[in-house]
Structures are given as C-alpha cells and as structure tokens.
Amino acid sequence: MAFPVLYVIILLIMKTCFEVIYMTNEPADLTERTLSREDKFNGRFLHVHVDEVELPNGKHSQREVADHIAGVAILALDQENRVLTVTQYRYVFSKTLLEIPAGKLEPGENPAAGALRELKEETGAVPDEFLPMGRILPAPGCYGEVLYLFLARGLHMEDAQPDEDEFLILERIPFDEMVHRIMSGEIEDSKTIAAVLKAKLLLNL
C-alpha cells in the first residue's frame, strides 16, 4: 500500500514542478478574443469597426479599429545619392508635407510590383536595383495600415504618370540634407523617417 501512495505523491510533486517550469518559460498569453463586431463605416479607403473583446483577465472591453488598404513607400536614390521626394498637400493636417514616393497597393498586388508602379507613376523613375527594407506599422493601436518599404537605386528616368487629381512637387534632395531635416524635426512623416534612417545604416551613408 505504501509504495503506490509514495508513487502518487512523487508524481504529484513532479507534476507541480513541471507546471511551474512550464508556466515561467511560456510567454504570457496576452491574446484578446473577439466576442462581436459592429461595422461603423465603409469608405473607399477606410473601414471602421468596433469590437467587443475578452481581455486576458476575462474582462470585456471595446476596440475601435480603422482598417486601411496596405501601402508601399520607396526611398529612391540617384547617382549622386540625392533622394527623390514628393511634396503634396495632406488634407488631414491642412498643409503640404515632404515625403518619399508612396501609394496604396491594388487588390491582390504584390508589394514590390506595387512599389515599382508607384515610383514610376509619381516620379518616372525605373530602378536597376530594388531591395525590400521591411514593413512598418504606422499606428498599431487603432490603425490597420501596413506599409512596405523599398530602396531603389540605379535610376532610369521615364515619363511620370501621376494620377489625375494628384498634385505633386518633385525634388531631388541630397541624402545628408534629408537626414538633417529629419533630425531638426522638419520632416515628420513616419515612413520617410523610417526609410531614410534605415537606409543610412544599411548603406553606411
């Protein structure tokens, strides 16, 4: 009788030890589960919904989400390491912003193909060299947009074909000056900051 009882006690001790080890090695599960969804707005680019979610502690909360079509942004450098920039009116902030060329992906479009298309449309540039520089999530708290960054070099200039009703001022700005304008706070666009500073490290510029 003593042996099986001892056996069970040892097993229980071992189980407890393993559970503690298991729990400390396991990353905490922070998943929020969707309980229900209410669509609030379906526009051409923006889709807004409010979800009731279950938090890790079992409580309920609400999440407001603005989904947006994925996009691309391209840091294009000419032979003198000047950056091709576009200045355009950003209605949301009632002012013009200096940015790198960017745009929305078309449905089902591959990010690299979309980036080459946008670069050509906005600036006329067609690159020999084209490298991915990762993705950015501009505002992951509430905003569902994903932006794919690319680096383009070895540029051949063809005709730009901006969208009708797209008003862009094209410039070529020396790379160092772009870095300076970022560090001084003049350039505030997150994709432009991320792409220029990533390229600075990548190319040792």
Next chain:
Amino acid sequence: MAFPVLYVIILLIMKTCFEVIYMTNEPADLTERTLSREDKFNGRFLHVHVDEVELPNGKHSQREVADHIAGVAILALDQENRVLTVTQYRYVFSKTLLEIPAGKLEPGENPAAGALRELKEETGAVPDEFLPMGRILPAPGCYGEVLYLFLARGLHMEDAQPDEDEFLILERIPFDEMVHRIMSGEIEDSKTIAAVLKAKLLLNL
C-alpha cells in the same frame, strides 16, 4: 501717339516677364478647400469624417479622415544604454508587438507632461534628463494622429501603475540589439523605429 503705344507695349512685356518670374518663384498652391463635412463615426478614440473638397484645379473630390487623439512615445535608456520596452497585444494585428512606452495625451495635457506620466505609469521610470525628439505623423494620408517623441535618461525606478486592463511585458533590451531588430525587420512599430534611429544619431550610439 507712337510714344504712349510703345510705353504700353513695354509695360505689357515687363508685366509678362514679372508674372513668369513670380510664378516660378512662388510655390504652387496645393491647398484643398473644404466644401462640406459629414461625420461618420464618433468613438472614444477615433473620429471619422468624409469631406467634399475643392482641388487646386477646381475639381471636387472626397477625403476620408480618421482623427485620433494625439499621443506620446518615450525612448528611455538606463545607465547601461538598455532600452525600456513594452510588449503588448495589438488587437488590430492580432499579435503582440515590442514597442517603446507610449500613450494618449489627456485633454489639454502638455506633451512633455503626458510623456513623463505615461513613462511612469507603464514602467515606473522617472528620468533626470528628458529631451524632445520631434513629432511624427504616423500616416498623414488618412489618419490624424500626431505623436510626440521624447528621450529619457538618468532613470530612477519607482512603482509602475499600468492602467487597469493594460497587460504589458516589460523588458530592458540593449540599444544595439534594438537597432539590430529594427534593421532585421523584426520591430515594425513606426514610433519605435523613428525614436531608436533618431537617438542613435543624436547620441552617436
């Protein structure tokens, strides 16, 4: 008779020349004027409206705007140049993200005060040194959020007071490793990328 005619012709030629010079020196006015606004959604954090606008060419178009309360993000470095990070579940992307501490400003709150408050609440850190590192506009095409970046050093650790229902995993990650994780594409959060890479240049790390 001949003199006044010549005079008028010369004046007309001069006027034309001046207009051309004036036009090429003047930046093009790319302003889009609001014609009407329709509110689509008013949530706790998100406010969505669709505006009818007049473009620079006189045509009409629509702008979809998701406005969001302004926020702050803090790159806090300890004495060994480790970055205080928070990992949290980002419902919009159904996964956890590694980010620097950040949060929304309260109504009327000064950005620096809000940043000190958020840093203390999320991590318990109170800095001796606190510097602004500019603003970022995460997604200026459709999303109205502005984020103020700060650099914090000389940290004293007190008690963290995360919001109820805020589940955060705190870590301290060496600065070089943060840069590596950004360059490898592992870190995708735009404010974390901008703050780390700006600080790298600013502090020559």
